[in-house]
Amino acid sequence: MDHQIFLNSDHSQFRADEEDVLAYVQSIIRHTNKQEILNWVKELPEQEIQSMIIPFMTEKMTKEIAEKEY
Numbered sequence: 161m162d163h164q165i166f167l168n169s170d171h172s173q174f175r176a177d178e179e180d181v182l183a184y185v186q187s188i189i190r191h192t193n194k195q196e197i198l199n200w201v202k203e204l205p206e207q208e209i210q211s212m213i214i215p216f217m218t219e220k221m222t223k224e225i226a227e228k229e230y
Contacts, residue, residue, distance in 0.1 A: 201209060
């Protein structure tokens with residue numbers, strides 16, 4: 161993944177807390193098309209992809225199980 165898109169020099173001059181960084185990354189991702197995101201993901205090592213997918217799938221499965229219980 162090319163992290164350079166996230167490191168705009170205009171934004172590197174302030175100290176951001178975790179919430180600011182999250183908002184900044186969300187903004188970039190929301191303005192990036194699906195194919196570009198998939199291209200970034202393809203370049204990641206397998207372990208990083210797994211670390212992203214595991215929480216996502218866990219949350220999805222938890223919701224599905226909860227829905228079935230009610």
